[in-house]
Amino acid sequence: MVSPARERPPKSPERQGPSRGAHPFGTALLAAALLLTVAASLAIGAGDVPIADVLPGVFSPDDGSRAQLIVHELRLPRTLLGVAVGMALGLAGAVMQALTRNPLAEPGLLGVNGGAALAVVLVIAAFRVDDLLVYVWAAFAGAAGAAVLVHLIGARGRGGASPARLVLAGAAVNAVFSAMTAGVMLFTPRTFGGFRFWQVGSLGGRDMPVFLRVLPFIVAGTLLALALARPLNALGLGDDAGRALGSSPGRTRALGALAVVLLCGAATAAAGPVTFLGLAVPFVVRTAVGPDQRLVLPYSLLLAPVLLLGADILGRVVAPGELETGIVTAFLGAPLFAVMVRRGRTRDL
Amino acid sequence: MRVIRAAGVSLRWEPRTAAVCGVLAAVAACAAVLVVGSGEFPIAPPDVVRVLLGRGDQATEFIVTTLRLPRAVTGLLAGLALGLSGAIFQSISRNPLGSPDLIGFTTGSATGALLQILVFGGGAVAITASSVAGAVLTALAVYLVAYRRGGGVHGVRLVLIGVAAAAMLEALNSYLITRAELRDAYEAAFWLTGSLNGRDWSQAVPLALALAVLVPAALLPARSLGMGELGDDAARALGVPVQRTRALLTVAGVGLVAAATAAAGPVPFVALAAPQLARRLTRRPGAQLLPAALTGAALLASADLVALHLPVAVPVGVVTGVLGGAYLAWLLSVPGRR
Numbered sequence: 001m002v003s004p005a006r007e008r009p010p011k012s013p014e015r016q017g018p019s020r021g022a023h024p025f026g027t028a029l030l031a032a033a034l035l036l037t038v039a040a041s042l043a044i045g046a047g048d049v050p051i052a053d054v055l056p057g058v059f060s061p062d063d064g065s066r067a068q069l070i071v072h073e074l075r076l077p078r079t080l081l082g083v084a085v086g087m088a089l090g091l092a093g094a095v096m097q098a099l100t101r102n103p104l105a106e107p108g109l110l111g112v113n114g115g116a117a118l119a120v121v122l123v124i125a126a127f128r129v130d131d132l133l134v135y136v137w138a139a140f141a142g143a144a145g146a147a148v149l150v151h152l153i154g155a156r157g158r159g160g161a162s163p164a165r166l167v168l169a170g171a172a173v174n175a176v177f178s179a180m181t182a183g184v185m186l187f188t189p190r191t192f193g194g195f196r197f198w199q200v201g202s203l204g205g206r207d208m209p210v211f212l213r214v215l216p217f218i219v220a221g222t223l224l225a226l227a228l229a230r231p232l233n234a235l236g237l238g239d240d241a242g243r244a245l246g247s248s249p250g251r252t253r254a255l256g257a258l259a260v261v262l263l264c265g266a267a268t269a270a271a272g273p274v275t276f277l278g279l280a281v282p283f284v285v286r287t288a289v290g291p292d293q294r295l296v297l298p299y300s301l302l303l304a305p306v307l308l309l310g311a312d313i314l315g316r317v318v319a320p321g322e323l324e325t326g327i328v329t330a331f332l333g334a335p336l337f338a339v340m341v342r343r344g345r346t347r348d349l
Numbered sequence: 350m351r352v353i354r355a356a357g358v359s360l361r362w363e364p365r366t367a368a369v370c371g372v373l374a375a376v377a378a379c380a381a382v383l384v385v386g387s388g389e390f391p392i393a394p395p396d397v398v399r400v401l402l403g404r405g406d407q408a409t410e411f412i413v414t415t416l417r418l419p420r421a422v423t424g425l426l427a428g429l430a431l432g433l434s435g436a437i438f439q440s441i442s443r444n445p446l447g448s449p450d451l452i453g454f455t456t457g458s459a460t461g462a463l464l465q466i467l468v469f470g471g472g473a474v475a476i477t478a479s480s481v482a483g484a485v486l487t488a489l490a491v492y493l494v495a496y497r498r499g500g501g502v503h504g505v506r507l508v509l510i511g512v513a514a515a516a517m518l519e520a521l522n523s524y525l526i527t528r529a530e531l532r533d534a535y536e537a538a539f540w541l542t543g544s545l546n547g548r549d550w551s552q553a554v555p556l557a558l559a560l561a562v563l564v565p566a567a568l569l570p571a572r573s574l575g576m577g578e579l580g581d582d583a584a585r586a587l588g589v590p591v592q593r594t595r596a597l598l599t600v601a602g603v604g605l606v607a608a609a610t611a612a613a614g615p616v617p618f619v620a621l622a623a624p625q626l627a628r629r630l631t632r633r634p635g636a637q638l639l640p641a642a643l644t645g646a647a648l649l650a651s652a653d654l655v656a657l658h659l660p661v662a663v664p665v666g667v668v669t670g671v672l673g674g675a676y677l678a679w680l681l682s683v684p685g686r687r
Contacts, residue, residue, distance in 0.1 A: 104509070108516065109512070109516065153677075164505045164508075164509060167509060167512060168444075168446045168451075168508065168512070171446070171451050171512045171515070172446060172451065172621075172677050173674075173677075175450065175451060175617055175618070175670070175673070176617075176670060176671070176673060176674035176677065178519075178670075179542065179617050179618075179666060179667055179669070179670020179671065179673070179674075180667070180670060180671060180674075182538065182541065182542040182666070182667065182670075183542065183663060183664075183667035183670070183671075185538065186535075186538065186539055186542065186663075186664065186667070187661055187663075189535060192531075192534075192535055192538065193531055196523070196526050196527055196534060196538070197527055199523050200520070200523045200524055200527055201520075275516050275520070276516070321528075323524070324524060324527070326520055326523075327520045327521065327523075327524045330516060330517045330519075330520035330521075331517060331520070331521075334513045334514065334516060334517035337509075337513040338494050338510050338513050341506055341509045341510055341513070342494070342495075342497065342506070342510075
């Protein structure tokens with residue numbers, strides 16, 4: 001695990017200024033990578049679309065051209081959703097890790113996805129709705145409930161909420177939720193048909209209204225999370241030091257949790273449960289730029305959509321009939337998690 | 350602790366543990382008899398017992414031995430296997446959450462079975478074989494990744510790596526389910542929940558045969574396992590071949606999970622809860638293998654009885670999942686324990 005000393009932000013007061021300007025090269029590089037991935041996501045996929053048709057397809061599709069319609073109706077919403085969901089999950093992971101001071105914290109592993117999934121399937125079964133806006137609210141409620149439950153369980157007992165205890169509590173709560181989700185699904189075979197596709201986590205088959213409906217929540221969560229960068233740095237010093245620096249740890253935790261729930265709830269409602277992205281992105285970013293949240297948060301925001309869209313594109317080309325995004329992130333993310341666990345000082349967990 | 354010596358063989362036993370084992374076995378047997386009695390054509394428990402003793406009338410005998418007994422037997426044996434393997438892995442990982450259903454072995458076993466059901470379309474024997482293969486491969490992978498020279502494999506590292514493996518395999522299982530026809534997918538999802546519905550002797554008999562080999566293999570080195578919990582060095586000083594014992598028990602534990610999952614699907618939480626309950630019932634430290642196995646059998650048979658009497662047909666895995674949730678919240682929130 002990352003030692004507390006490495007989590008500490010720079011101490012000298014003169015470095016408290018706008019530090020984003022300190023890494024203009026990194027920002028430009030990531031922004032370029034994001035643009036490239038977006039372009040690739042628009043250009044690559046099943047269905048023959050000549051490169052010349054991509055740009056017209058995005059902006060003013062010609063009704064007669066099948067290729068341009070594919071770009072406009074399928075790939076454009078998928079790509080936009082990928083950017084939004086990726087940003088949301090990467091940022092949520094970074095905020096969660098800062099809040100819990102736990103490099104293994106991850107929305108998927110800490111039960112948040114499982115809670116959202118259970119709430120969604122319950123709502124479908126109980127009210128027979130098939131409306132994404134309702135999914136979003138259900139996913140929020142489920143995500144928030146699960147996050148609180150996992151934290152309560154993980155924090156009880158000797159030693160408080162250590163990284164391993166939280167992951168274990170999350171795994172256990174996830175197991176309970178998935179048993180209950182399966183139960184509800186089997187009672188109501190009608191829900192099963194659609195839910196089995198949502199359950200995998202995918203960007204495919206979502207249209208523009210889906211993107212537009214979750215967008216406000218993701219934007220709100222993103223702004224809130226970015227505004228918390230400095231208080232999160234203070235929290236990283238420990239509660240007492242944070243208080244001495246004039247920040248309020250309780251308020252930071254509450255607002256941070258709100259941001260995580262907004263981001264995860266919206267992302268999960270739109271794309272289904274996607275694991276390990278929230279783990280991988282802040283980890284990679286922290287390795288590159290250090291522990292200052294004023295760098296970690298914006299860089300996570302830029303890097304996560306690159307990886308999510310990359311996974312999505314990989315899924316489109318690697319198998320006939322497409323591999324869902326959630327499968328690809330799980331298969332790429334799990335090995336990284338294993339590496340982190342092996343490297344860490346697990347003796348004292 | 351009392352000791353019986355006869356003809357050069359000594360047997361150590363502890364009165365409370367023996368009493369607990371007796372009660373657990375009785376609970377398991379009663380639940381199984383009631384399971385056999387439940388259904389569209391209810392049979393009173395005395396009649397069930399009469400048939401089992403070979404003195405029932407022909408119609409009842411058909412219903413009992415052909416239709417319902419395999420289900421009850423599968424439940425008892427699968428519960429036994431899950432409880433035993435849970436005790437083994439919790440002891441090896443020295444963590445109450447190190448049970449095979451949380452660290453991916455059960456999920457891997459399910460992946461094997463799903464591949465067979467949905468992709469290759471093999472029969473019952475093939476499903477059993479690939480379920481076992483799935484569990485073994487997963488266990489092997491988790492162990493290899495968690496292994497570190499000098500430190501061995503036990504502890505939280507094993508559990509966390511197992512959790513990652515479980516997350517990955519769950520994604521794969523969901524993927525397989527999306528690729529199937531709706532009917533097959535529904536059947537597979539039902540199986541994935543853990544169910545005893547429609548079990549016949551073709552599930553019960555292979556499970557019984559597997560247990561005939563694996564249970565003795567697990568119980569014989571039990572004493573060494575208890576010493577292993579003192580720490581590797583202390584155990585070695587007491588003359589226990591630590592790594593060999595651990596390897597043998599791991600093989601037996603993986604086999605038990607695989608056999609149980611092949612027969613009943615990945616039933617959640619029995620392997621997690623049974624060893625802990627057994628520990629509390631016997632009030633003894635260390636892995637209580639036999640009590641844990643009997644607790645598992647009693648738990649799964651009782652859960653199946655509950656599932657049979659709910660107003661809607663539920664697979665037994667939903668019952669153990671929900672009960673497991675309540676249990677788990679309690680386990681994790683008892684102060685001062687892990």
